[in-house]
Amino acid sequence: xxxxxxxxGPYGDPKNPYGLPPAQDxxxxxxxxxxxxxxxxxxxxxxxxxxTCPYCLNTIDWQDFGTVPLIRETTEGPEVLTRALGESxxxxxxxxxxxxxxxxxxxxxxYLPADYGELEPLIIGIVGASAxxxxxxxxxxxxxxxxxxxxxxxxxxxxxxxxxxxxxxxxDRVRPFLEHRRVLARTARSDRPExxxxxxxxxxHTGRSHAVVFFDVAGEHFVxxxxxxxxxxxxVDGLIYVADGSGLRSGDRWNPxxxxxGFAAAIAQLTDAPSRGPVPAVIVVAKSDVLxxxxxxxxxxxxxGRQDETRLADLRTAKLESREAFQFLRRRGAELWLExxxxxxxxxxxxxxxxxxxQLPDRELGAFPDDGFGPxxxxxPLLSLFSMTGLVPAIEMEEPPGPPPPPLYY
Ligand SMILES: Nc1nc2c(ncn2[C@@H]2O[C@H](COP(=O)(O)OP(=O)(O)OP(=O)(O)O)[C@@H](O)[C@H]2O)c(=O)[nH]1
Ligand SMILES: [Mg+2]
Ligand SMILES: [Zn+2]
Numbered sequence: 001x002x003x004x005x006x007x008x009g010p011y012g013d014p015k016n017p018y019g020l021p022p023a024q025d026x027x028x029x030x031x032x033x034x035x036x037x038x039x040x041x042x043x044x045x046x047x048x049x050x051x052t053c054p055y056c057l058n059t060i061d062w063q064d065f066g067t068v069p070l071i072r073e074t075t076e077g078p079e080v081l082t083r084a085l086g087e088s089x090x091x092x093x094x095x096x097x098x099x100x101x102x103x104x105x106x107x108x109x110x111y112l113p114a115d116y117g118e119l120e121p122l123i124i125g126i127v128g129a130s131a132x133x134x135x136x137x138x139x140x141x142x143x144x145x146x147x148x149x150x151x152x153x154x155x156x157x158x159x160x161x162x163x164x165x166x167x168x169x170x171x172d173r174v175r176p177f178l179e180h181r182r183v184l185a186r187t188a189r190s191d192r193p194e195x196x197x198x199x200x201x202x203x204x205h206t207g208r209s210h211a212v213v214f215f216d217v218a219g220e221h222f223v224x225x226x227x228x229x230x231x232x233x234x235x236v237d238g239l240i241y242v243a244d245g246s247g248l249r250s251g252d253r254w255n256p257x258x259x260x261x262g263f264a265a266a267i268a269q270l271t272d273a274p275s276r277g278p279v280p281a282v283i284v285v286a287k288s289d290v291l292x293x294x295x296x297x298x299x300x301x302x303x304x305g306r307q308d309e310t311r312l313a314d315l316r317t318a319k320l321e322s323r324e325a326f327q328f329l330r331r332r333g334a335e336l337w338l339e340x341x342x343x344x345x346x347x348x349x350x351x352x353x354x355x356x357x358x359q360l361p362d363r364e365l366g367a368f369p370d371d372g373f374g375p376x377x378x379x380x381p382l383l384s385l386f387s388m389t390g391l392v393p394a395i396e397m398e399e400p401p402g403p404p405p406p407p408l409y410y
């Protein structure tokens with residue numbers, strides 16, 4: 001068999017499409033490691049021939065356009081794009097705008113953003129039970145991150161990884177939820193989870209360009225331990241564990257037996273692969289608006305009203321919040337929500353609310369009220385995750401007073 005043809009990448013110099021010789025293994029540095037040297041030009045993509053497909057987990061040679069062809073969607077189906085001899089850069093670039101790479105690693109064709117393999121991936125998974133509030137939280141996080149990009153100027157510059165994915169995310173999620181205060185539909189089950197969103201991020205701290213991608217699947221997959229539906233868990237660089245804060249209350253009282261958060265399958269998937277090392281994570285007590293103003297425990301009330309996500313340095317109180325949230329959850333019988341705290345794991349805990357208010361009592365309306373509507377502290381967990389994964393510099397956090405709480409399970 002002859003070797004499959006090699007072609008220039010859609011954005012590269014046809015003679016040397018990747019600029020630099022392959023050097024990296026396509027993975028993101030782990031928490032605690034030194035950031036990579038600044039020797040490389042700022043914003044220069046990290047070339048790597050060997051990429052793990054985030055959908056099928058097969059290793060693919062990104063420079064092999066024979067096995068991972070460049071594809072354009074047409075009304076007749078996918079069309080393979082090849083560069084004609086002598087085709088100008090401008091025409092080739094134009095023809096490949098919006099193109100994707102097709103992987104068939106497991107037999108079924110699936111599509112990745114055209115330059116995914118030239119960027120260093122940072123894969124973020126959202127974990128939690130059905131209706132925990134994952135999708136509303138992710139929607140407000142992304143929207144807030146993009147709106148407040150100025151606060152990260154100097155640290156990160158970003159743009160959508162995939163224009164169509166952005167358009168879909170804004171049409172289906174951001175606009176209905178944040179502009180029209182509609183309740184979003186629950187996430188459909190899927191045998192092949194795809195990125196819910198993706199950002200192309202240039203980090204001054206790492207000196208590299210990253211594909212920061214988010215997976216948001218139906219909570220049923222986690223609750224049912226359906227590992228085959230969450231392959232991305234084998235690759236994640238950061239996790240957002242979402243627990244439903246409203247589950248702590250039952251009417252006007254504290255619920256004596258808060259519901260399981262649906263974290264067990266994700267934790268099992270991580271601990272079964274110990275060679276990966278600890279994965280930075282945040283635990284978010286979502287829907288914290290319902291815990292605001294509760295008379296006999298003011299912990300959430302003290303945190304949820306704060307304006308403490310206007311600059312990166314605000315994270316210096318993240319350990320204090322984590323400690324208080326930890327003790328609060330333990331007091332409320334929600335020890336299972338704390339399970340992602342493993343020895344040596346970089347984890348912070350946060351109170352947040354995607355909508356700021358519960359949806360209107362008439363469920364048929366499927367809407368949130370005008371009064372009090374708006375995300376609260378949704379960006380803070382994401383910034384903490386960015387800091388723990390090394391995308392932005394680590395912030396020196398204030399140490400909480402007193403001894404740390406005794407461990408839960410060990
Ligand atoms: N009070 C309050 N309710 C919320 C908030 N966010 C979501 N909800 C409610 O929680 C319900 C479930 O939210 P989703 O974001 O769809 O939950 P999910 O975890 O994505 O659920 P699955 O997709 O089924 O796994 C919504 O229908 C809203 O009514 C919030 O910030 N505050
Ligand atoms: Mg969902
Ligand atoms: Zn694949």
